[in-house]
Amino acid sequence: MAPVLAIENLTTSFKTAEGWRAVIRDISLSVNAGETVAIVGESGSGKSVTALSALRLLPSGKARCEGRILLEGKDLLKASEAEMRSVRGGSIGMIFQEPMTSLNPVFTIGNQIAEALVIHQHLSWSAAEAEAVRLMERVRIPAAKARLNEYPHKFSGGMRQRVMIAMALACRPKLLIADEPTTALDVTIQAEILYLIRELQREENMGVLFITHDMGVVAEVADRTVVMFRGDMIESGPTGQIFAAPKEVYTKSLLASIPRLGTMGEAKAPRRFPEVDAKTGEAVDGREMEDVAQTSAPILKVANLAVRFDAPNGRVHAVEDVSFDLKPGETLSLVGESGCGKSTTGRAVLRLVNASAGSVVIDGQDVASAGTKELRAIRRHAQMIFQDPFASLNPRITIGSAIAEPMLSHGLAGKREARERVAALLEQVGLSGAVADRYPHEFSGGQRQRISIARALALEPKLIVADEAVSALDVSVKAQVSNLLLDLQEKHGLSYLFISHDMAVVERMSHRVAVMYLGEIVEIGPRAAIFDNPQHPYTRRLISAVPIPDPSRRAMARPLLSEEIKSPLRPFDYVPPKRTYQEVSPGHFVQDTASAWDERLTA
Template sequence: MLNFSGRELKPHSPHVLETEGVAKPLLSVRNLEVEFRTSRGLVRAVRDVNFDVAPGEIIALVGESGSGKSVSALSVMGLLPKANSEARGSITFDGRNLLSLNEHEMRTIRGRQISMIFQEPMTSLNPVLTIGLQIIEPLQTHLGLTTAQAEARAIELMSLVGIPDPESRLNSYPHQFSGGMRQRVMIAIGLACNPKLIIADEPTTALDVTIQAQILELMRDLTRKLGISLIIITHNLGIVARYADRVFVMYAGRLVEEGNITRIFETPRHPYTMGLLLSVPRLDQGARSRLNAIEGLPPDPSKEIAGCPFADRCPFRIEICSQPPQLEFTDVGTRSACFRSDEIAEGKLKWRSPQGGGEVVSLPKAKTALVELQQLSKSYWVKKGGIFGRIGEVRAVADLDLQIQAGETLGLVGESGCGKTTVGRLLLAIDKPTRGSIRFDGQDIYQLNKADFARYRHDVQVIFQDPYSSLNPRMTVAQMVEEPMIAHRTERSREARQDRVRSLLDQVGLRPEIAERYPHQLSGGQRQRVGIARALALNPRFIVCDEAVSALDVSIQGQVINLLIDLQKQFDLTYLFIAHDLAVVRHISTRVAVMYLGRLMELASRDELYENPLHPYTRLLLDAAPVPDPELERQRPVRVAPGEIPSPLNPPQGCVFSTRCPLASAECKAQVPQPREVRPGHYVACIKV
């Protein structure tokens, strides 16, 4: 029998969950129920959840937003709002039931024995306190260290998590650190009191692939070295495959599948797990095909669910699914809450998306250049060393030459600070370049008269990363989609505009009743679809997608990616797709450009760049990106670029990557390499290639 990955399935006892030889659990959650009292009534966020965590073990909680992952973690930490929530069941940590403890008793455990790394360090760190004070505070509170002892321990912790020059950085503030460095500070705070358990809630969501790899490699090494247990909450299945020992899949507040990481990925026995795995673009797969996205939305947690909570979205549902399934052992030693797990095991049931997932989509053929960037440069002038410091130049984009063909998708990747978003802003004419030109359909956009520039604004639109902050909270969906038509006077009558709004909402897969709702009444995927509908309202020719799917759950992300591919084919659209998820970029792009510190490092067709990367930086990016395949991840070494990106105020001489490049020589540090064509259509800016 073959498994989910097409490999031969090895025999396994169906009677024992794969925890043989594991010590007594450090954390044991039993029959956990969490309810919130809201204006909509009682919301059951977590329903009868059970799991254990052994000492030194790494487990992962996965599932869509609203599945109960973070609420379960906050229950363990005792951080649920007291005014409107109630947790029942038992959470036994090191022999004590945490739900029976009062707030004072919890404070002696929280931070000392159990710590939490939150999703967004910029909002979790106090902006008015120095980094040093924030690391020192738990040391003095829980361990009673003197100021000198606490400072010495803080310096030791900062060195441990890879922060250079820790003595001088103690007095820095959070805004003076990069995203990766702030996350390292959060890890240092989490490790400060030598806890027994760390809960990491989406610890790398906002991080680039290289920083993500550095952070997670560090956390894994520390858990192994110090015997710390780790719970990772994430929707990145590549991270789960690379680092977790066991995985727990949650849906609608319930556990629907659990078990050993290899078994769950190779032989999933629940349709929801199958759907999640098939919704993920894979870095190691080249064919551009439709993803088997999970259509629809999770059930409303304020309403009672009589049967299987996944039944309305499941392609395998039958009459018995109207009854609630139990979490039971499968033939591979995992546990699944599905009546048809045996049929799945026998290969009788294959996941097929109602939207035709798995179908190969042909790449658009090369046409004439629609967008041409020539020697494009953008500099910002900032003060160095505080408000009284001297003026310094930040070169966000430097001498960029790039063409985007009509009808193609150009993927633009690189670490934060490399200039990706600045390129997008320049193309949208939000900023003006310091030097160089942008030509659209043969015309320099900054030489256009008022009427032609208005037409350019009409033809070029944007899909933002965060739809919630980019949509007006005081306008309905219909008003937001209609607004560009009013501004550009494309539809004269109100009736024509309303017809156009209904048509656009239908094209992006939204029901007509959505038109009268406000952004806060929509899910993340629905808000992103509204952003896409708004971008399409003027029938544009070119769309800048700035991290358009990075904030979405795996299943919603798959839906939006399929939608973007369909719309491109239907309307002959051209995309600039800015992202840090290399698997998504490979799936959707025609060609891919790699940037580093404002400069172009490599440019090639999608398959050529991913299969034959030539620049050392591109290789490091691809090596750092995880693949949702535990067997493959266990075999390949993880290589990460050493150090941090240099300050753009003081970039390296010569090649900007020379300070982190494993191949750098004295020549690299003296000469700025220019992109040159080393193969047909394959450009590399490296003197070693």
Template sequence: MSLAEPLRSGAAQAPDGAPVLSVEGLSVSVATEGGSRPLVQGISFALRRGETLAIAGESGSGKSITSLAVMGLLPANVRATAGTVRLGATDLLRLPESRMRAIRGDRVAMIFQEPMTSLNPVMTVGAQLAEAIRAHAPLPRRAARARALDALRAVRLSEPERRLDQYPHELSGGMRQRVMIAMALALKPDVLIADEPTTALDVTVQREVLDLLRELRRETGTALVLITHDMGVVAEMADRVVVMKDGRLVEEGPVARIFAAPRQPYTRALLAAVPRMGTRPPADVPADAPALPSAPPVCTLRDLTVRFDIGRGLLGRPTHRVHAVEGVSFDIRAAETFALVGESGCGKSTIARAIAGLVPFAGGIDLAGHELRGQGDVTRAVRRDAQIVFQDPAAALDPRMRVGDLVAEPLVIHGIGTRDERRATVESLFERVGLSRTQLDRYPHEFSGGQRQRVCIARALALRPRLIVADESVSALDVSVQARVLALLRELQDDMGVSFLFISHDMAVVDSIADRVAVMFLGQILEMGTRAQVFGDPRHPYTRRLIEAVPVPDPTHVRPPRDRLASEVPSPVRRRDDPPRRLRLRDVGDGHLVSEPGPPGEPV
């Protein structure tokens, strides 16, 4: 059975042009100790068969609450207080849970943002798919397994027969998301709700998932509700757009009109904050400008290698080795932003941990004149010169401490200043990162995500480091908050002369902030040069593939067709007696370094 078969006779087949899903005047409130508080107020929209409606907005705008209300999955203390949600002629808000359970997954399905938390880790992929199918269709186990196999084939998953017997942890993030899509579409629902389905994915995997959703929508006629804060994804996928802010509908219309002539200031601000590839002008240096004195690099990596032995043979000896970083060399200059880009598992974050002395390594790291030779060779002086800003600010801040104490903690550890002097320093840092002195005595949970990241930046600046490692530090932020944090980093660099090692898989963000860029794959650098060289004249096929996969926030942009990659990214795990081939970089002009494409199994 194919997912492309017509909808079953029991499906809600609305007449041509009539909505399959209609939301009218939806309001949702949460019960608090102080009384009922509105989360969503008066939302209305309609969705027709085969159409994609994007619900866009920042965190807290009510996007996900709206989708949960449609699915009947609101938390116990949250309820719909007004409006209707009609699937065909059926008002879903008036149905008891027993009837809603029959509709959920069968006629209205949902794909959540993080597939690992949505899949049962102790059940095989095939068992979970078959269970979902049998919950709505009275099929014997063998027939349910056959349909599960058809569903995996429909989402173009490589080796589908093998995947049926694997567990979720054995699959990559992109493969797990494909399994979630297969599970959602196995029963050919009338409506599919995708809540941030590509936010946590690498740019190439995101491209494959978006292409897949577009093709499956065209083949099955399923209507798609796409919830996202990525306006590039909205431009490429949506027919119509609903923009939300603070639980209210701000603007609605066809995607071309919203992007070409947004009517509301909030929509215009949202679109203006979107990073766009190729819009930043190259650095212009006047011909008669005096030569700057050459300063030694702030950080130099020479043949950095990080490997981990795994597996155990008959005699307890390791059998395999993870080649996380394999012979990487580069330097970071004073007041420079050097970016590492690449897909998950390429070794970007491992390099950051090696600089911080958190993993054992071979090779050399010179940090502000201190030569590091191994994991334990990181002194207090070295830690003062290099600080890290992590991806998740909520996890990086102790929830039991006030933010003022968190920012002052590095000063206390290093014995810098008196109590009053430390307080004055923290107040100055808060003002520097755009926070108020009155917020010093608050706890992390009292801040938004962007504000928490500003607290982390203030803490990283407390010791006046020479180098700040920003490891995916803006990837979890809304686009407008992301733009403000990036502007803050540039301002701090201009004012304080600090250098940044900026680690990201978001090519558009890197293009907006980096001075030089290195592209990594399987622990090695494939291409390195200035931002203009790497993004303006990419020489390696893998670099071009990364750039081509970036969503373009322009509905009129026509993306050239390219072959789908259904296979897995090669693994950095190899037998101990089978080391990877070291790639050599050659200078193609003005310091633009490029490796030759490798043999099969390596980037092409």
């Protein structure tokens, strides 16, 4: 029986000023019905180009594909454009890496999901909208029916990714190409989405080509694994074999770079990620960083912070009664489900969204009452790394100009000095200084995230709000950039408000951890207390959902699925109850579960 997808000797080239340049060379792989094949490798290795080549989504005239791409025996490279339109979204579903760039901002979410059903399934518009609601509920979008007519910008990054998954699965394709489908999702939703993809795969006997940098996910879902490096396929085989006995040095180093939960021991401070020998692929665990002086005054004080947004039929309580402080040289991580209020909290700290109540004080200055001049000075010392690097970079200016702009704007450097500083910053985050003249669209998602980090470091700030700063990076670069952030913290006394859904990275990076659920902090305390002795049921659920990078321990049991994430939408006259906390150990506070958790689960 022929495989669903067979890629034979594929070479994809891009047209440059010097001529055609091959970016992937002589790639051959196949995906059988009901099988999951994972493509792994560092950012820029050619994983996404392979997927885009299969769907013929590369720009005509600027890209050239040679070889054969067979869908159930039919060569897609010889198909007409009309035939490809029926293939895309019909026979082949695709989940793209960056949902904001693949969702149309001028159409509602419901319209975009229903459109695929009308075109490929020939449903009436009303039937397609009803099916769209069912699909949104299946990927656990809260209040799906009410949000059907909302636009993409009103959804969080994780919520937008769930919309993309719903769209890709809408027509029950024969092949699903998933390009980093769970990058923007927290671990609990990731576990459930992976389970749902596997369930649909079993129901429809669907083949899955899974592109990811998360080796824990690979261990969890992949039957076979293909390792790519700089455009070449260097190793492939059964996933268990790749993990147990990798042959290539690069594969060994990739596996050695994986952050693993539970490796911190008794360490009180963050620990550098393992250093990997480039020649052997062997790793030596990183050293423990310096602990924070407990006597120093906080650089950031947040007290009773609330952020609420009015909607037509109620008020969204995005953040409610959140309090914490952050000391110089300390990392406090905010973790929780997509839509729980993590990013909104980070934005409110820098007054990128206005607080509805409470106070934020940075280095002794009240953010809420600051005028334009004072706010500009505050942001000189407090920077943000955004979750979506493509949306936060201006597509019309070079990345060198984007990094230099804050230095020039604040008068910290002349043009020549700024250029030199840009080159040094790019080198620091693992890019060549020579790429400064390129535009954002010329980089992969992971490379764009590194550019965003370089830009945040340009002003040498005291406080950085890092919103999923390493989520888009492959494991080797994630370790490199995380170590860079730790080194900069130790050298300059930087403080990080580190927003992340990667619990293994959070364990390595944090001094303290705050767990958020539905806009509220339900547990906060030292890193060791949270990971070694989690008290709140939601914290325990988060930690238990982390995928283990070991195929022999692949979880076959169904994850704990709740019917729906509860919506933060409340009536206009809703008065949030005052929560109570218990101190279970020094500095370790847990919200009273009797008064809060049960109430919200049944709300």
